Amino acid sequence: MSVMDAVRAHLTAPINRESAEQVMGTGLPHAKTESWRYSARALGDLDFTPPHFEGDAPSWPAAACDVLVAGEQLTCLPSTGVSVSAATIGGELPAGEAQSFARLMLADGTPCVRLRIERATTPLRLSLHSPHSGYHALRLLIDVAPGVNVHLIEDLHGGHPAGIVNRWVDLRIAAGASVQWLRWQRHAARSVQRTDVALSTEARLSYTAVECDARFARHDLNVRLEGQGANAMIDGLVVVNGRQHHDTQLALRHSVLGAHSRTRWRMIASDRARSVFSGLIHVAPGADCSEAHLKTANLLLSPHAEIDTKPELVIEADEVVCSHGATVGQLDDKALFYLRSRGVSEPEARRMLTVAFGGDVLSSVSDVAVRETMAAVVAAKVAQ
Amino acid sequence: MLEIENLHVSVAGKAILKGLSLAIRPGEVHAIMGPNGAGKSTLGHVLAGREGYDVTQGSVRYLGEDLLSLAPEERAAKGVFLAFQYPVEIPGVNNTYFLRTALNAQRKARGENELDAMQFLKLTREKLKVLSISDELLHRAVNEGFSGGEKKRNEIFQMAVLEPRLAILDETDSGLDIDALKTVAEGVNRLRSPERGFLVITHYQRLLDYIVPDVVHVLADGRIVESGDKSLALTLEEHGYAWIKERKPGAAA
Numbered sequence: 001m002s003v004m005d006a007v008r009a010h011l012t013a014p015i016n017r018e019s020a021e022q023v024m025g026t027g028l029p030h031a032k033t034e035s036w037r038y039s040a041r042a043l044g045d046l047d048f049t050p051p052h053f054e055g056d057a058p059s060w061p062a063a064a065c066d067v068l069v070a071g072e073q074l075t076c077l078p079s080t081g082v083s084v085s086a087a088t089i090g091g092e093l094p095a096g097e098a099q100s101f102a103r104l105m106l107a108d109g110t111p112c113v114r115l116r117i118e119r120a121t122t123p124l125r126l127s128l129h130s131p132h133s134g135y136h137a138l139r140l141l142i143d144v145a146p147g148v149n150v151h152l153i154e155d156l157h158g159g160h161p162a163g164i165v166n167r168w169v170d171l172r173i174a175a176g177a178s179v180q181w182l183r184w185q186r187h188a189a190r191s192v193q194r195t196d197v198a199l200s201t202e203a204r205l206s207y208t209a210v211e212c213d214a215r216f217a218r219h220d221l222n223v224r225l226e227g228q229g230a231n232a233m234i235d236g237l238v239v240v241n242g243r244q245h246h247d248t249q250l251a252l253r254h255s256v257l258g259a260h261s262r263t264r265w266r267m268i269a270s271d272r273a274r275s276v277f278s279g280l281i282h283v284a285p286g287a288d289c290s291e292a293h294l295k296t297a298n299l300l301l302s303p304h305a306e307i308d309t310k311p312e313l314v315i316e317a318d319e320v321v322c323s324h325g326a327t328v329g330q331l332d333d334k335a336l337f338y339l340r341s342r343g344v345s346e347p348e349a350r351r352m353l354t355v356a357f358g359g360d361v362l363s364s365v366s367d368v369a370v371r372e373t374m375a376a377v378v379a380a381k382v383a384q
Numbered sequence: 385m386l387e388i389e390n391l392h393v394s395v396a397g398k399a400i401l402k403g404l405s406l407a408i409r410p411g412e413v414h415a416i417m418g419p420n421g422a423g424k425s426t427l428g429h430v431l432a433g434r435e436g437y438d439v440t441q442g443s444v445r446y447l448g449e450d451l452l453s454l455a456p457e458e459r460a461a462k463g464v465f466l467a468f469q470y471p472v473e474i475p476g477v478n479n480t481y482f483l484r485t486a487l488n489a490q491r492k493a494r495g496e497n498e499l500d501a502m503q504f505l506k507l508t509r510e511k512l513k514v515l516s517i518s519d520e521l522l523h524r525a526v527n528e529g530f531s532g533g534e535k536k537r538n539e540i541f542q543m544a545v546l547e548p549r550l551a552i553l554d555e556t557d558s559g560l561d562i563d564a565l566k567t568v569a570e571g572v573n574r575l576r577s578p579e580r581g582f583l584v585i586t587h588y589q590r591l592l593d594y595i596v597p598d599v600v601h602v603l604a605d606g607r608i609v610e611s612g613d614k615s616l617a618l619t620l621e622e623h624g625y626a627w628i629k630e631r632k633p634g635a636a637a
Contacts, residue, residue, distance in 0.1 A: 333435070338472040338526075341432045342486035342542065343460035343493070352485070356476025356525075 006111040015048045019107030029097050038276045038308050042245040048135045081121045087114035087141045101166050101192040112139040123151035129158035130165050138167045146174040152181045159189030167193040173203040183209040190216040201227030208364050210374050212239040218247045225259035234263040237361035239381050240273035247276035254287040263294040269305035280312045287317040298328040299357050354382040385410050385581050392441035400426045402606035413582040418603035419625040424585045428554040432466035461493035463549030467539040467556050474526040482526050511544040515571050533564035540571035552583045557591035569594030589621035
C-alpha cells in the first residue's frame, strides 16, 4: 500500500479509541495551561469521529491534502525532484496537555507523508482542505536537501463547521538550502496546527503567513536555528472579524553561534474577534553573537474585539543583539481626517489605512499576483 | 463665496475663536496673520471639518450652503481644500493611488466621470511639470519620509490636481527655504482665478511678498482685530504683534 493509500485509509478509519481516551484522560488544554490561556475555551467541544463523506469514500486528493507541482498532483510527477515516501518519526510522546493534539496523532498512528526535495522545483503547493465534518489528521515531513532553493505555498482552505483539523508539519532545511514559505490560512473551520522548522548551517527560511477566516485556528510555530549562520525571517498578518479566534504561538530557538532571526507580526481584529500572539525568542547558552528581532504591531477596529500579544526574550548567551516590541492601537485620527479632507469617504479611508497597516507583511510576498489577491482579500474582509 | 459670521469655537471646553467674522468673494486672496495661539490653525481645521472642535456660536456659509453641517469629504467634493501645516505621513498608502482615489471620489460626488489610470497619469505629469516637482514623490507612500519642504510641495501638488474652489493654506510657508517658498507661491499664483478664493494663514509677512493678497486680516485672541490691504502686512512686520494690542486696547480682553 502506498503512503497515499495509507493516508486515505487512515483518514476514513475511526480514531483509535484507546488513543483518544488516553488524550482525553491526560486532558485537553484548559484555561490554566499557560500557552492556551486565551484559547482553551474558544476551542469548544471536540468530535473525534472520522470525516463524514457524502456518497463514496473520497479519492485522493479530495481527502485532505494535495501536493501539487506546477498545478499537477505530485504522485503523477516522478521527475519533479520531489520524492514521496512514508516516514516514521520516533521519539517520545510530547508531554503536557498543551501538546495533546500532537500526542493524539502519534498515539493514533497517523501516517506521516515524507516529501524529500532533491533539487529546485517550480513552486510546491500544499493544498490542505477538509470540506467534511469530523476529525482530519494531517502529518507531513518535508526535507529540503542541501543547497536547494524551494518555494512552498501552503493553502489551507475549505472547512466544515463541524470539522476539526489536526495538522502537524515538520520542515527540515539542510545546509545552505533556502525555503520561501508562503502560508495562506483561509480555512473556515477549526484547526489545531503545529509546525516545526529546523535550520542547518547557512540555511534560510523566509516565512510569510496570511491568516484569516478561521472560526478557530491555533498554530504552534517552532523554529530552531541549529546551524551557524542560519537565518529565519518570519512575517505574519492576521485579519479576524465576526467571532473568529486566532492564536499563533511562535517559539524561535537560537542554539548555535551567529544565527539571525527577524519577526514581524501584525494583527487586525474587528467585531468580536480575538487574536492572540506569543513570540518567544530563546537564545540558548553558547549561541553567542546571535541577532534576533521581533516586533508585533496590532490594530483594534472595534471596542469588542480583543488582541493579546506577548513578545518574550530569554537570553542565555553573550554578545547578542536582540530587540522586541509590541504595540496595539486604533486607526490614526489624523490620517483619517487627512484622507477625508481630500474627498475620500470615511469607509474608504478606513479601508485604505487598514490595508496599508498589513502592507508591510504583504510586501514580503514576492509573487505579484498572489500578493494582489491577498491584498484584495484583506481589503474585502476589512470592508465587511 | 465664504461668509463666516461671529464664529465661536472651543476645544475641550476652552474657547479658541471668540466671534470671528470674515467674507471672501470669488477671486480674492485673503491673508490671515496673527501671533501664536491666536486661533489661526483652529480656523483652518474647523473649515475643513476636523472633529474635536465645538462650534458654540455663529455660522459659516460656503457657496450659499451651511458648511459646518457637511462631512469633510463632502466639503472636499464641493471644492474646499486645506493645505495642512503638518501634512500627515501615511505609510503603506501610495501617493498616486491616494490622490487618484481622492480625485475620483470628488468627481463622482459631483456627477463627473472618473479618470482612468492613463488620464490621471497625464494630469499629474502636467501638474508636476508646472510645479517643477520630481515625479519620484508620486511613487512613495503619502508624505512618508518626506522632508518638510517635500511635504509642503506635495500639499500644493495635491491642490493643483484637485483644483479646489476655496483653498485654505495653513502656514504652508513655515519651515520652508526660499526656493521651496517660491515653488509654493508659484503653485498658488497659477491657480488664482476669478472663481477661486484663497485663505492664506501665515505667521510671517515673507510669503505675502510672493502671494500678494487682496485683503490682510490680523487675528488675535480668537477674533479679527484689524483688516486692511497688503500694506497692513508690512506694518505688522515692522512693528510686531504688540502693535495690535496698543492700537486696540481691550481687544485681547
